[in-house]
Amino acid sequence: MTQIHQSDVAIIGGGLMGCSAALFLRQRGMSVTLLETDKVGRQASGTNFGNVRRQGRPIFQLPLANRAIRIWRDSPQLLGADVEYLQSGHIRVCFRNRPENIGKMEEYAALAREEGLDLELMSANALREKFPWLGPDVLAGSYSATDGHANPRLAAPAFARAAARLGASIVEDTKIVHAEKVGEDFRLTAEDGRQFAAPILLITAGAWAGKIAGWFGEEIPLTPRAPTMSVTEPVPYAIAPAVGVMTPDEVETVYFRQVARGNIVLGGSTRAQSYPDDYRSYVLPQNTMTQFQHLRRLAPALANLQVIRVWSGIEGYTDDALPIMGPSAKVSGLFHAFGFSGSGFQIGPGVGETMAELIATGATDIPLEHYAVTRFAK
Amino acid sequence: MSARFRRLVETDRPQVSLTVDGVSVTALAGDTLMVAMLTNGDALRSSEFSDLEPTDGRRAGFCLMGACQDCWVWTAQGERLRACSTPVQGGMEISTHQPEATWATIA
């Protein structure tokens, strides 16, 4: 007889969502088993750009983002580890060819203020006075002093270690190949035959989650894509805020930030396909080239820097770019938190805490109606 | 600053002059920038992490074949040159410090 590993909650997927949910579920006293194909935090959560940015998110998402920012701020105490969270500001700019964005920025700032996010709108001149490396193509910007960035390579593993210290079982190298509800319990089977059971199942399997939800009859279309990332040689630390472009045109959406050691992380422009079944993503050189092109508009001084490495990751995108968060519409005891569509890093710890609260108490004050799985029901 | 490299042969070449950190130095036509600099001095640049790692300091290249990237120096315009694989040219103005140190004041 194979032994079945039993707990209150089983989590499939050890990204930032799953690891932080595990920690907060333990804090609420529930027993947790987190199952991860590979090592925790190695996929989207470990490869992303590292923006801890609230501005630019849908206004209705700000309560969740605010919850997350508190956790990021407390992370050294909460995690007992430094995940290099720096609250060093975030600037969102628009280019000269899109003057209509100024009005949108003003509108956004007014609404954001009501949600507790203060944004300072700045003219081109004011911006360049404060951030002299911005280029002449920058028309205006919105500055958030209380956003920042963190090191994605360190974040999810640190959450997992903290959860493990509180007694969560973090089971790596364990790919779940089958899950079903048998009586009161979800029964999960790993590739090597090991079994896990729990009355509650949380799916935080990123770009892979659509397939797993499919096992329970929920068809959720996710497109696996691969954002384009680069990093430069280290240069003296001079750029505190993360910087990004507001534009409807994917090719122009570039962003960068400088880490304290000096390297500048560059991201954005056209995304490639990614291949979740093979656990593979590739950077297409043509996207690296358009990324450089638009970064030179954003900050011409970057042009001299040497890029030493490019990379990408596997991220699941929904059609409306909003995640799926909340209970399943079909199976009781099943919860979803996935499909973060390229912007899940900042809110990650907030997602974990909110899902833990929802699972443990049956309710949360964080508005989740926009993320309901029912929006995909045809 | 004493010379790090020692010329053994092929010394019968025309001279060229360049400046390194504003100081005028003489090299030979056909030298790599690295040889030009290290027959006049003992380092090319400093490690970016000297402050984090106390045993780390000035650097003078490592592989000479364009693989290690330890020999990058800068032109007055902030352009990077890989010293081991860049031929020296008369009139070059080379800096052994990263120009980005003054970024905050670039307009």
Next chain:
Amino acid sequence: MGDHRVIIVGAGPAGVRAAQAVVRAGLRPIVIDEAARAGGQIYRRPPENFQRDHEALYGTEAARARAIHEDFAALLPHIDYRPETLVWNVAEGHVWAAHEGETQAIPYDALIVCSGASDRVAPIKGWQAAGCYSLGGAQIALKAQGCAIGHRVIFLGSGPLLYLAAAQYVKAGAEVAAVLDTSPFWLRVKAAPKLAAMPGLLWQGMKLLGDLKRAGVPVLTGVTPVEIEGDTQSGVSGVTVRHKGAVKHFAGDAVAMGWHVKPEAQIADLARATFAFDPATRQWLPQTDADGRAGNALYLGGDGARVLGARSAEVTGELAAMAALADLGLTVDADRRRWLLAEKANYATFAKGLAQAFPWPHELVAAIPDEAIVCRCEAVTAANLRASVNTAHAQEANRAKAFSRVGMGRCQGRYCGHASAEIIAAARSVSLEKTGRLRGQAPIKPIPVSLKRNDL
């Protein structure tokens, strides 16, 4: 048939022989090389205005060097030669080549990669000091620039290149303070039967040792390096080793260090070759069939596939090209192919002997002191790396890289990758193979953000 698009990367002995074979078949290949002049590493040529002749530059290999240079010159009208051009990426059947600040995507039907090798180095405490160079680098200084890397040079490492480079320094009039070999002499005796596969090369090796001894250079075998002394300002001041139970110190202002060379396999990696662990040399190598096929229209020749030496590079470069031609549906000379395969087998036996006689000192690497820097680019110490294993539970190379930054620097792990894998394996008490392989990532060498496409 002129429509087949063949790209050859590298114009060393392997690339030149590959190009020759492709031209012979009536095609016009594109030959891309980062260097300004063809020849590759061993037959690297000084700038045009230098005077030394082939005999002075290449010694016993002068005739081969001359043949490579002259044959390549004769090929020039028949190839599209692109010197000073870096291949920085390969994707979707295109090579991305950069030249003078611009880049383009070049499509291919067959990609023959003859990218050569770079030094395999073991980190020694103090090796970040100015004045420490790779062994190959020390040789390049002399060959291509007529310079010694210092006024009093210590050679540290193992392998035939250690003795060759030291002897070349002595001959050119440099002061060599010592040759310090980490391999014990008895291993050479044990490997003699395999080394005898190439009696000429074996003899050359013994002659070099004689040259060094005659010049009064101390040659120590079986040493354990303790430290490269020096300071952060003025650089290297000497080397301390343990030898036969005693601590020995050698003063000098330069160190040339190297333990053989290893393939520059980054292009193969991006072109999606598969890699397998080679227990004999303790490294991951791109997989090919006997002819050099690596799949996906990729062919590997020369030391970029497997380090078998310069003479073998000519053989395997030609073989790789013949494989590509055959796959493109062109006829190749079957007798020639059989002869080349037999030659290659001989070189492979000799290379096994070398690996046995001059092994990679993995136990020394695994035991380097905590305070020693493992990654020169990012100044990461062995202590940092071990902490990523012991405290953060990194269990394999890519994970330890993500946590500690070892291998994340601008050399792309070329000079710390092998050593960090040994340190991780030892810290975890698992086999080296289990620590995995650092995956290749573009760019193959740094590219500036100013890089622009010129093919749109």
